[in-house]
Amino acid sequence: MKKAEFYHSHVHSKLDSLTGIRFFAAAMVFMFHASLTRIIGFNPYADSDVIDAFQRIFSGGGWLGVSFFFVLSGFVITWSARKGDSLTGFWKRRLLKIYPNHIATWLLAMLLFSVPAASVAIWLPNLLLVHSWIPRMDTFLSVNGPSWSLCCEMFFYLLFPLALKLVWNIAEQRLWRWAWAMVAGLALTQVAIRLLAPATPLINEYPISLSQWWWAYYFPPARLFEFVLGMLMARILMAGRWIDLNVPWAFALLVGSYVAAMYVPFQYSLNLVTLVPVAALITAIAASDLKDRKGLLNTRWMVWLGEISFGFYMIHLLIMTLATQLLGGRLFDNGSATLIVALTFALSIFGGWLLFNFVERPVMQRWGRTGKARVLGGSLAQPEATS
Template sequence: MSLITPTPTIKQSDRPPASRVRLDSLTGLRWYAALLVACFHFAYEEASTGTSLHVFRLKEIVYAGPSAVSFFFILSGFVLAWSARPRDTVTGFWRRRFARIYPSHLATFCVAVLTMVWMGKELDPRIALANLGLLQSWVPNRKDWWFGYNGVSWSLSCEFLFYLSFPFVVKLVRRFSHRGLWATVVVGNLGVILAPLYMKSIERAADLDPKFLLYVFPPTRLMEFVIGIAVALLVKNGAWRGPGLTASLALAVLVVLGPTHVMPFDFHWAADTVIPYTLTIAAAARADALGEPSPFRNRINVYLGEVSFAFYLVHEIVIFSLDHFLKSHHLKVPLTLHLGLFLAVSFVGAVLVHEYVEKPGVKLLTRSRKKSRPITV
C-alpha cells in the first residue's frame, strides 16, 4: 500500500454523535500535565536553595516534570489536526492561534517585568524583545535568553513554529494512508527516543548545549507535534489500534515514577515518556469519541484544563515572587504550607488571566469571524 494513498474515513453512520466528540478528557489531562511541570519547578527551585530533605523527596516524585512539555506538544498537534476546519484559510488559522496564546503571553510578560523590578533584577531589552517575539528558543547556548523574564514561555517559541507550519504539514500528512500515518507515529516516536544518542555528535561538533538541541530548539520538538497530527488522523478515521485509557494512563504513571529516575537526564525531557504520552492522548480522545468512561471528563477537571494554559504561564512567576517575599521578610514556612500557598496563588492568578485576558483576547481578536468554533482543548 502506498504511503500517500488518500486516507479512507469511516462511514458517517459509524461516527459517534456530535455531542460525544468534545475532547473533554484531553482538556482535563492538560491540568495534570501543567501541575506536574509546576510542582517540578517548585521542587527544583526550593531544592537549589538548600531547603529540607522533604523538598528533595518531592523533587524525586515530580522528577519527570519537564516531560510534561512533550505531552503538550503531542497534544497540540493532535488537537489542531482533530479540529481543523475543511475550508479554513492559512491566515484565519494563524489569527486564531495568535489570539489564543499571545494576549496571555503579553500579560504575563508584563507581570514578569514588574516582578523583576520589584526584586531588583536587571532587565535586558534584547532578551525582552526575543521573548516578546517568541524567538528566544532559537538562540544557541543562552539559558538567560531561553528562560529570561517569564521563563516558561520558551515553549511558546516552539508552539509558534508549530502554528506557522501546521497548515502545510497537515496538508501533507492528510495524504498518507493509514499505513503511512502509522509509519509517521512509529518513526516519530523512535526519533524522539533515540535523539539523545544521535544528537550527541552534533552537540560535540557544533559545541552546543544538549539542553538547547534536545529540549528548547523548536525544530527538534516538531517531531512530537507531527506525532500528534498523525495520531489524531488515525483516531478520527477509526484506524487507531492501541490500549485503552486505563492501561495507557497506568503505563504513563509507571514510566513517570520509574524509568525516568534511572535513565540519563537528557532522556527524561521527552525520550522516556513519548510512547506512554502518545498512547494516553489517543486513548483519551477515543474514549471521548466513543462515549466510554473517563475520570477526566467531569466539570471540575474540564475547567481546570481550561485554565491550565494560564496556570502554566503564571506559576513560575509565583514561585520567584513568593520566595522573594518570604526571604525578604525572613519568614520560614513548612514545605506543605509553602507548596499549598504556591498552588493556591498560582491557581487564582490563572483564573484571573484566563477569565480577564485569555477569553476576552480570543473574543476581541476573532470577533470578525463567523462563530463556528472547532472543538477546543
C-alpha cells in the same frame, strides 16, 4: 457500525477529557518547579529527606508536562481543523490564543522583577517569542521561563498548514509507520545531539552541557517530532485504526515510562522515554470521550481547570519566584512547607483564572472568529484520506 465508520462519524466531536487533562500536565510542571532547590530555589522544606523525595518524585514532571502539551497540541489542532478554514484565520486564532497571556505575564514579570530596560537583547526576543532560538540560558529562559515553549508552539503553528496537507496525504494503512517514524526521528536526533554537541561546560542543575540541553530541549525543530506525532495520532483515531488501548492501561504505561526515565541518561529522559505512552494516553482518552464514557477528566470542575490551565502554566513561575523572594531563603518544617506549596498552587490557579477570564477568553470572543478561505491555496482543506 464498524469501528472505522464510528470514528469517521465522530470527527470534530468535542473532547472534554483532553481539556481536563491539560491541568494535570500543567500541575506536573508546577510541582517540578516547586521541587527545585537551585535555579528557582523555591523548595521550602528543611528536612533533607523530604527535599530528596520531593525532587525524586517530580524530577521529570516538567519534561513530561511540556512534552504532553506538544503532543496534545498537534492532536487537538488536527482534530479540530475543518475544511475551508483559511490560513490567515488559523494563524490569527493561534496568535490570539497564546499572545495575550504572554504579553500579560511578560509585563507582570518586567514590573515585578525590574528587568533592566537596557537588557533589550534579553527581553525583546522573549517579547517576540523568538528567544528559544537563541542558545543562551539568560535568553531562552528569560523574563518568564515557561514562555520558551510558546516559541516552539509558534514554530509548529507556522508549519501546521503544510504538515496537515502532508499528514492527510498519508494512506491510512501507513499512518502507524509514520507515527513510529516520528519516534525514531526523535531518538536519532537525541543520539546525534549527545554525540556531536559539545559536552562541556555542564550546567549546575543537571548532568548535561548547555549546548546539549539547548539542542535537545529548547531548539524548536527538535520538538517538532512530538507535535507531528500528535497530528498523526489524531488521524489514526479518525481513520478508525486506533488499537483500543483503554485509559487505565495507557496511564499505567505512562507511569512506568516516567519511572524508567529516572534510570536512563539524562538527555533521553527529557522526552524520548515517555513519548510513546504520552501519545497513547492522549489518543486513549480521546477514544473514550467519543464513546461517551464519563470519568474524572470530563467532569465540570476538571474541564474548568483545563480551560484555565494555560493561564496557570504562564503565571505559576512568577508567583513561585515572588514567593521565593518573600520567604528570603528560609526553610520550614514539613507541615508549614506543605502549606506554602499548597498556597502557591492555589494562588497560581487564581492567577490562571484571572488570565482566562479577563485576558484569554475576552480576546478570543472578540477577535477569534473563524474565517473562510477565499482562495484554494489559502485553506486548510482536508482531502479524502486514501486507503
